[in-house]
Structure formats: C-alpha cells, structure tokens
Amino acid sequence: xxxxxxxxxxxxxxxxxxxxxxxxxxxxxxxxxxxxxxxxxxxxxxxxxxxxxxxxxxxxxxxxxxxxxxxxxxxxxxxxxxxxxxxxxxxxxxxxxxxxxxxxxxxxxxxxxxxxxxxxxxxxxxxxxxxxxxxxxxxxxxxxxxxxxxxxxxxxxxxxxxxxxxxxxxxxxxxxxxxxxxxxxxxxxxxxxxxxxxxxxxxxxxxxxxxxxxxxxxxxxxxxxxxxxxxxxxxxxxxxxxxxxxxxxxxxxxxxxxxxxxxxxxxxxxxxxxxxxxxxxxxxxxxxxxxxxxxxxxxxxxxxxxxxxxxxxxxxxxxxxxxxxxxxxxxxxxxxxxxxxxxxxxxxxxxxxxxxxxxxxxxxxxxxxxxxxxxxxxxxxxxxxxxxxxxxxxxxxxxxxxxxxxxxxxxxxxxxxxxxxxxxxxxxxxxxxxxxxxxxxxxxxxxxxxxxxxxxxxxxxxxxxxxxxxxxxxxxxxxxxxxxxxxxxxxxxxxxxxxxxxxxxxxxxxxxxxxxxxxxxxxxxxxxxxxxxxxxxxxxxxxxxxxxxxxxxxxxxxxxxxxxxxxxxxxxxxxxxxxxxxxxxxxxxxxxxxxxxxxxxxxxxxxxxxxxxxxxxxxxxxxxxxxxxxxxxxxxxxxxxxxxxxxxxxxxxxxxxxxxxxxxxxxxxxxxxxxxxxxxxxxxxxxxxxxxxxxxxxxxxxxxxxxxxxxxxxxxxxxxxxxxxxxxxxxxx
Numbered sequence: 001x002x003x004x005x006x007x008x009x010x011x012x013x014x015x016x017x018x019x020x021x022x023x024x025x026x027x028x029x030x031x032x033x034x035x036x037x038x039x040x041x042x043x044x045x046x047x048x049x050x051x052x053x054x055x056x057x058x059x060x061x062x063x064x065x066x067x068x069x070x071x072x073x074x075x076x077x078x079x080x081x082x083x084x085x086x087x088x089x090x091x092x093x094x095x096x097x098x099x100x101x102x103x104x105x106x107x108x109x110x111x112x113x114x115x116x117x118x119x120x121x122x123x124x125x126x127x128x129x130x131x132x133x134x135x136x137x138x139x140x141x142x143x144x145x146x147x148x149x150x151x152x153x154x155x156x157x158x159x160x161x162x163x164x165x166x167x168x169x170x171x172x173x174x175x176x177x178x179x180x181x182x183x184x185x186x187x188x189x190x191x192x193x194x195x196x197x198x199x200x201x202x203x204x205x206x207x208x209x210x211x212x213x214x215x216x217x218x219x220x221x222x223x224x225x226x227x228x229x230x231x232x233x234x235x236x237x238x239x240x241x242x243x244x245x246x247x248x249x250x251x252x253x254x255x256x257x258x259x260x261x262x263x264x265x266x267x268x269x270x271x272x273x274x275x276x277x278x279x280x281x282x283x284x285x286x287x288x289x290x291x292x293x294x295x296x297x298x299x300x301x302x303x304x305x306x307x308x309x310x311x312x313x314x315x316x317x318x319x320x321x322x323x324x325x326x327x328x329x330x331x332x333x334x335x336x337x338x339x340x341x342x343x344x345x346x347x348x349x350x351x352x353x354x355x356x357x358x359x360x361x362x363x364x365x366x367x368x369x370x371x372x373x374x375x376x377x378x379x380x381x382x383x384x385x386x387x388x389x390x391x392x393x394x395x396x397x398x399x400x401x402x403x404x405x406x407x408x409x410x411x412x413x414x415x416x417x418x419x420x421x422x423x424x425x426x427x428x429x430x431x432x433x434x435x436x437x438x439x440x441x442x443x444x445x446x447x448x449x450x451x452x453x454x455x456x457x458x459x460x461x462x463x464x465x466x467x468x469x470x471x472x473x474x475x476x477x478x479x480x481x482x483x484x485x486x487x488x489x490x491x492x493x494x495x496x497x498x499x500x501x502x503x504x505x506x507x508x509x510x511x512x513x514x515x516x517x518x519x520x521x522x523x524x525x526x527x528x529x530x531x532x533x534x535x536x537x538x539x540x541x542x543x544x545x546x547x548x549x550x551x552x553x554x555x556x557x558x559x560x561x562x563x564x565x566x567x568x569x570x571x572x573x574x575x576x577x578x579x580x581x582x583x584x585x586x587x588x589x590x591x592x593x594x595x596x597x598x599x600x601x602x603x604x605x606x607x608x609x610x611x612x613x614x615x616x617x618x619x620x621x622x623x624x625x626x627x628x629x630x631x632x633x634x635x636x637x638x639x640x641x642x643x644x645x646x647x648x649x650x651x652x653x654x655x656x657x658x659x660x661x662x663x664x665x666x667x668x669x670x671x672x673x674x675x676x677x678x679x680x681x682x683x684x685x686x687x688x689x690x691x692x693x694x695x696x697x698x699x700x701x702x703x704x705x706x707x708x709x710x711x712x713x714x715x716x717x718x719x720x721x722x723x724x725x726x727x728x729x730x731x732x733x
Contacts, residue, residue, distance in 0.1 A: 017274025024285040031285050032120060039073045039125035041101040043732075044684055047128065048098045051075065053139060055148060055242075056089050059179045065133070066124070067095060074124035075101075079133050091148055092141030099130035106729050108470035109503055109713040111343065111414065111510025121245075121286045147240040151175055157374040158367075161381040165396075166389045169198060174367050176200045176241040185396060190342060191409040191544035192399040193349025194356050200241050202250030202296055203357065207364050209234040209254045227258035245280065245293035249300070252276035269304055273297075291341050298337040306330040309431065327354075332427065332449075336420040336456060343414050343509040344544060347407035356395055363388045409544025412457040413512025419456050426452035459512040460484050464591060464618045466652065466716040470708040470728070471503050472496035473682030473689070474527035477625060477654065478507070479616065483589040486511075487518035489614065489625050491531030495682045500534025507713070508546045516546060518586065518593075519575075521553040522612040522627025524562035536569035548575040553612065555579050556598055560606035580612065582640065590720070591618045596646065597629070597637045608657060609633035615646070619720020623652040624672060630657055634668035651723060652716060653677045655698065659690020659707075669701035676723070677703040678714055 041047045051067035054074075058064070058081055065077040077097050079085070089095070103126040107114040119125070139145055155177060158170050168180035181198065189195045196203070213230035217223065231254065238251050256272040259265075277297060280287050287293040306329040331350050338345055346352070366388035374381020402408050415423070426448055433445040462482050469476035474493035480486045486508075493499035508516070519535070522528055538545045551570040557563050558579055570577050585594040597613035611627030629637065634656070641648050653674035656663035658681040677698050681689040690707065698705055706714045712728035 011268065011271045011274075013271040013275040013278070017278040020278040020281050024281040024288060028285055028288055032117075032289070035072075035120045035123055035286065036116060036125060038071055039075075039101075039103065041103075041126065043101065043103040043126075045101060046099070047101045048096070049075070050094060050096045050136060053089060053091055053093045053095055055091065055144075056086070057152075057177075057179075058086070063089075065089070065095065065097075067097060072123055074119075074122065076119075076124055076127040077130050077133070078127065079130040085133070088135055088138075090139030090141075091145040092139030094136040096132075096134045096136055097128055097130050098132035099128040101126055101128050105731070107712075108708075109507045109728060111506035111508075112503060113506075117289045121284070121290045123286075144239070147236065151177075151240050153375070154371050157371050157378075157381060160378060161370055161374045161385045162389065166385075166392050169392055170367050170388065172198050173200065173204060173364065174371070176244060176247075188396065188399050188403070191344065191346065192352055192402060193338070193346045194352055194395070194399070195342070196295070196299075197356060197360060197395075199246070199292065200244060201246045201292075202253070202300065203360060204364060205234065205238065205247050205250035206254060207361055208237060208368075209251075209258075211365065213258070224262040227262040231255055231258050245287050245290045246296035248280055249276050249293070249296050252279055253300075273301060273304065295337060295341065298334060302330055302333040306333065335453075336415055336423055339412055339415055339456070340420070343506075343512070344409055344411045346402065346409050346544075348402040348405065352398060352402055355398065359391050359395070363391050366391075403542070403544060411509050411512060411514045411544070411546070413459045414510040415456050419458075423452045423456040426455070457512060461717070463717045463719050464616075464621065466616070466623055466718075467507075468654070468678045468680055468706075468708060468714045468716075469503060469507060470712045471499040471531060471680070473658065473685045473687070474499060474531070475522070475627070475654075475658075475680050476504055476531060478511075478513075480511075480513075481588045481591045482618075483591075485517045485588050486513050486515070487520065487593070488516050488532070488535075489520045490522050490528040490627065491535065492526055492528045493531065493682070494527040495685060498534060500531030501538070504531050504535060505538060505546060513546060515549065517549045517588075519548050519551050520580075520612060520614065521551070521557055521563070521566065522625075523554075523606040523608065523610060524557050524560045524566070525608075525628065528627065529562070529566050533566045533569045536566070536573045536575060539575070540569075540573035548573065551575050551577045552580045553577070554595075554598055554606070554610065555581065555600045556610040557606035557612065562606060583644070591616065596641060597633065599636075599640070609636075611656070613637055615650075618718060620651070621718040621720055621723065622647075622650045623654070623716075624650040624674075625654045626656040626663075627654075628657040628663070630660070630662045631665040631668065634663070634665055638668060638671050648672045651675050651718075653703065655679045655690070655694070657689075658685075658687070659694045660687070661691040661693050664694050664697055666697055666700075669697055669703075674698075674701065674703045676716070676725070677705050678716075679705065679707045679709075681707065681709055683709050 049069060051069040053065060054068050055066040056063065061081055063079050063081045063085055065079065067075045067077050069075065104115040104119045106116045155171055155175055159167055162170050165182040165185045168182050169185065171177040172181055186198060189198055209230050212233050213226050216226035216229055234251055234254060238247050241247060253272050253276055256275065257267050260267040306326045309329060327350050335345065366384065370381045370384035370388065373384040430445045430449045433448065434442065464482060465480040467478045469478065471491065472493040473495040476491035477489040478486065479489065491500055491504045496503065519532055521532060535546065536548065539547050553563065567577055580595045582595055582597060582599045585592055594615045595612060596615050598610045608628040608630050609632045611629045611633065613627065613629060614625040616623040616625065638648060648671045650672050653672060655677050659679040679690050695705065706725065708714060710731055715726040717724045
C-alpha cells in the first residue's frame with residue numbers, strides 16, 4: 001500500500017490510464033451494441049452494396065476482401081480466386097458486391113468461439129459469400145497497398161522455403177497470417193502453454209524493434225536517429241501485420257522506451273504500462289473484449305508485479321531461489337487469465353517457456369534472414385531457413401515430451417467473474433501474510449492459497465444439470481450429476497463442420513470436464529454420431545483431452561454398419577463398448593438412467609424408430625431423451641412402459657427427430673405430459689425443422705418450448721424438486 005501511495009501521485013500517466021480504463025469499462029456495452037448494430041443488412045439474405053477495399057488476401061483458394069462501407073460497417077467478402085481480380089483489385093479501391101449476407105454470431109455454447117465479439121473489436125459485422133464482384137474505381141491508398149504487397153511477397157517466399165508445419169508457424173509469427181497453421185501443432189502448443197509464440201505478440205515486436213535499433217547503432221548512427229528510425233520502421237511493420245492489440249501495446253511500449261533513451265531519461269514501467277493502455281482504449285474501447293489485449297497486459301503487468309514483490313519479500317535470498325519465487329508468483333497471478341481463455345494449464349508451461357522464449361530470438365532472426373535471402377536467391381533462403389526449422393521441430397518435440405508426463409496438461413475449466421474476483425482477493429491476503437517473512441505465517445498463507453485455488457476451479461453446484469448443446473442440425477446432450485460425474489447423449493451435426501472439435505470439446509473443457517463416464521449413442525445417424533467419433537479421436541491423443549469411460553449403444557445400433565467407425569474409434573482410444581438392453585439401468589448416487597427402448601427383437605436396425613430412449617430420474621425430476629424416435633416407435637415405447645408399470649409422465653422431454661412432424665405425436669404427448677420440451681435443430685435447415693404442427697402439438701400438451709435455433713445452448717438444472725433454465729443467447733430465426 002505504501003508503494004502504491006508513492007507510485008500513483010508521482011506518475012500522472014498511471015492516473016490517466018486508470019481513469020480511461022474505468023471509463024472504457026462503463027461505456028463498453030453501449031459501444032459494443034453500436035458496432036454490432038451498425039450493419040443494416042438482415043441475416044441470411046441476398047444483398048448488393050458498394051464499399052472501399054481495406055485489405056485483400058488469398059485463403060484456401062479463395063479471395064478474401066475486407067470491405068468498409070459508410071457508417072463504419074465492415075464486411076468480409078469471400079469470392080473465387082482469379083488472377084485478374086488479384087491483379088486489378090487494390091487497397092482503397094471501390095467495389096460492388098452481390099451475395100448472401102451472414103451476420104457474425106455470438107458463441108452458441110459455453111467455451112465456443114464468439115465470432116461476433118471477435119470481429120466487433122475489428123469493426124466487422126458479417127460476411128458475404130459473393131456471386132458477383134466488380135471494381136468501380138481503382139485504389140489510391142499507396143501506403144497500405146504497398147505494405148500489403150510486401151506482406152504477400154514475403155508470404156510467398158515463406159511458402160517456398162519452409163516445408164510442412166513450419167511454413168504455417170513462420171507465416172503466423174512473422175506476418176500474423178494464421179490461415180496455414182497446422183491444427184495438430186496449434187493444439188499441442190496450446191495444451192503446453194506456449195500458444196503465444198504462434199501469434200505476433202509483444203515479444204516479436206520488441207525483438208524486431210530492438211534488433212533494428214541496435215543494428216543502426218553498430219553502423220555508427222546516433223542514438224536519437226537510431227531510436228527515431230527504429231520507431232518509424234516498427235510503425236510500418238505493425239501496420240503491415242494488421243495492428244493487433246498485443247503488437248500495438250508493444251509498439252507504444254517501444255515508443256516510450258526509445259523516447260526515454262533518446263532523451264537520456266529513465267524508462268518508467270508503470271507510466272508506459274498505463275499510458276499505452278490509455279492510448280489503445282481511447283482509440284478502440286472494444287479492445288477490452290480482445291483476448292490478445294487482455295493476455296498481453298495481464299502478462300506484462302503480472303511480470304512487473306512479480307518482479308517488484310519478489311524483490312521486496314525475498315531480498316537476501318539466493319539468486320536462484322529468488323527467480324523461483326518470482327516465477328511461481330507470476331504463474332499464480334496469471335492462472336485466472338489463462339484458464340479464462342484456454343480452460344487448461346500445463347504444470348510445465350513455465351519451464352517450457354523458459355526454454356522456448358530465449359530461442360525465439362534465433363527463430364525470428366532466422367525467419368527474417370531467410371526471407372531476405374529467399375528474395376535475393378531462393379535456394380539461399382531455403383538453406384537459411386534450416387536453423388529456424390530445426391528449433392521449431394525441437395520445440396514440438398519438447399511439447400510432446402512434457403505432454404507425456406503427469407500434469408502435462410490439466411483441464412480445469414473457465415472460471416466465472418466471481419471466482420476470479422474471490423481468487424485475487426484471497427491471493428492478496430496470501431501476499432500480505434507472507435510479506436513479513438515469518439515462518440509462522442506460512443501455514444495459514446498456504447491454507448488460504450489452497451482455498452483460493454479450489455474455489456477458482458470448482459464448477460459443481462450440487463444439482464443435476466442437463467445441457468442441450470447447439471450443434472446445428474443434430475443432437476448433443478450433456479448431463480452432469482450432483483456427484484460430479486458426467487455423461488453424454490449423442491453428438492453430431494449434418495450442417496456444422498467438426499461439431500465435436502469446435503462445439504462439444506470446447507464446451508466440456510470450459511466446464512472443467514476431464515472425463516465422461518458414459519457416452520450414449522441413440523442411433524448411428526451422422527447427425528447424432530460424428531461428434532462422438534471426433535471426441536474419441538481426440539481422446540486417443542492422451543493428456544489434455546477429455547477421456548471416456550464407456551461407450552453405450554443398443555443392440556440394434558451395434559448391429560448396424562453405420563456404427564462401425566465410431567466403435568473402432570472407441571476401441572483405439574481405450575474406451576470399452578457396452579450394449580444396453582431395454583430395462584437396463586445405471587445409477588449415480590440418487591440419479592438413475594434407465595433404458596426404456598428399444599427391445600432386442602430380431603432384425604431390428606439402428607434407424608429412427610429404434611433410437612435408444614433413456615429415462616433420467618432425480619427426485620421428482622424426470623427427463624425423457626428420445627433421440628430421433630418417431631410416432632411408430634413412440635407407440636411401442638408407451639406399450640412397454642404401460643406393461644411394466646412405468647409412469648410415462650416427465651418434467652422434461654427431448655422432442656424426437658428435431659421437431660419433425662413425424663415425431664411427438666398427440667397420443668404420446670398426452671401420455672407423457674411434459675412440462676418443458678427441448679428441440680435441437682439447425683438454423684435455416686433444409687428440412688424445415690421444427691415443423692409448425694409439432695410445435696403446436698407440444699404447446700397443446702402444455703409444454704414450455706426451448707429451441708436451440710433461438711436460444712443456442714440450453715441448460716436445465718434441478719435439485720430434484722425445482723427446475724431452472726438458462727439460455728446461452730437470444731436470437732431471431
């Protein structure tokens with residue numbers, strides 16, 4: 001506290017930075033709403049518009065045009081690549097576009113990618129898949145066009161001299177182009193805690209600026225001229241790579257450092273920290289929603305705090321012990337931010353970063369040298385690229401080594417704002433306790449630290465949770481019991497690519513779910529199964545991925561040829577496969593899961609009317625999960641329940657076959673009398689699900705309807721008596 005009383009009054013930049021930060025937080029909702037609502041186009045409708053070209057790139061064989069309309073409306077336009085377009089289109093040109101507009105959407109599920117917020121930070125509202133583009137007038141933005149051409153040419157050189165996975169990494173590191181990043185390497189680096197090297201961060205910008213400045217000094221250029229020229233050079237580089245938040249932060253830091261050096265003044269870290277924050281937030285308050293901005297400032301701020309605190313507490317300690325204390329403090333302070341964005345940590349990330357970061361100087365230097373050599377003579381660039389390639393392959397080998405060790409990657413989940421606030425509050429208490437250096441305070445300090453860590457990673461509320469994921473046109477239901485166990489009923493989609501990788505697995509990790517006790521497959525249709533196959537394929541990688549105890553399906557589904565692939569994937573990841581028969585039940589504490597359909601009649605197949613139907617019971621709460629069961633199967637199900645004295649009434653009904661008119665018949669609904677009904681269907685799906693007559697039948701039966709098309713993920717919680725609902729988002733069809 002005494003330190004803060006000294007620091008803040010003597011540094012007006014700190015006061016200004018804090019004031020700007022508070023003001024930006026207050027006005028963030030209104031700015032976000034204004035940016036998202038700026039585009040006048042209706043979603044999923046054909047549009048025609050004109051705008052100014054901000055950038056042009058080529059990705060996966062398509063041209064991507066960033067078009068800015070009047071009113072600061074930004075549209076990403078995807079069109080077929082042609083040589084004529086690439087030659088004629090220039091930054092600053094006016095183009096006419098015709099195509100179907102799709103607004104960026106918020107995250108459909110917990111842990112999912114929020115494209116609306118991500119692109120709102122960049123002031124883009126949607127994308128258009130164009131069927132017509134025309135250049136109305138040529139471009140006249142000389143600066144941005146030439147920087148774009150340099151970036152394009154450098155990218156082509158990198159593609160020529162770097163092979164395989166290293167090509168995508170070098171393009172991401174040097175040019176900010178992540179389109180060619182290898183998915184496996186990206187996920188490996190993320191699980192290992194070194195994903196920051198795959199983007200242009202403050203480390204890259206600072207290294208480049210300092211290298212350029214020191215090079216000028218060696219050429220006998222004066223200090224002031226070297227600082228000025230390096231700032232100009234760095235400005236052009238940051239503009240060329242797209243002005244990312246972390247790069248801008250590092251650029252402003254570099255300006256402050258160079259200015260202090262040129263003027264013969266002392267560089268002041270707190271002033272530079274808050275001054276740069278103020279500059280960026282005044283320019284764009286939406287940077288508060290940007291992961292790069294938050295993580296960059298969190299890392300730099302935490303490093304400053306750790307250095308200062310370790311210096312005051314551990315003064316007199318051996319140098320190595322002092323560094324260990326500072327490193328531990330840094331990791332504990334960064335833990336909430338890392339979990340908030342990545343949901344998992346590696347116990348070896350600090351050690352790995354200590355190895356990786358020093359080597360990055362050689363990778364970056366080798367990268368720029370190889371580009372220069374490749375421009376002059378391509379074979380020379382290929383030879384010059386080898387040192388950087390060897391270092392990157394060694395990084396990957398180290399990541400795989402650490403991942404194979406216990407604690408190589410631990411899924412802990414995404415903490416809430418309350419959990420983060422309580423964690424830091426308790427952590428401040430820990431710091432105050434140990435600051436005196438008395439051994440008698442270590443025990444209570446350790447106890448408080450343990451409590452703070454447990455609170456940060458606790459995601460159980462002691463209730464039964466049934467979550468219907470938004471997987472588009474498909475099904476995916478996750479059930480968590482009060483005992484802390486989790487099982488999955490189906491996961492697949494016919495209109496969302498890789499629903500398992502991009503919707504199911506991020507959801508599970510954000511919830512801190514490291515293991516699924518059971519995965520049920522109702523029937524082997526792709527829109528119920530392909531996400532499960534991806535889950536098993538990911539689990540086969542080992543640590544850092546969600547593991548599965550048992551894979552359960554009916555005898556009808558097991559006999560179906562469509563189940564072969566998913567059963568083989570289960571075998572390869574070490575998951576046992578079990579057959580569930582009508583009448584079989586599983587219990588988890590007070591929660592029971594009973595198979596009430598289908599029977600094992602000879603010749604039955606894993607079609608819709610032989611879907612596995614599960615009855616989940618917890619106290620007075622009863623949920624009926626029907627897969628794609630249609631009216632013929634519903635009649636057979638009711639006959640079985642009546643014959644065996646099973647009460648068909650249910651609190652929650654998962655409407656069969658995505659709300660098709662052939663499911664949820666009147667007789668069935670009159671028998672089960674659901675209080676609530678969940679429908680999973682894709683937006684604008686080609687089948688027209690859910691059908692109007694089905695919705696009317698459900699309403700006539702007295703059910704309150706929830707639909708993933710309008711609600712995204714739907715979470716149902718019950719304590720065995722009362723029921724509550726939470727919708728991930730609210731949107732129009």
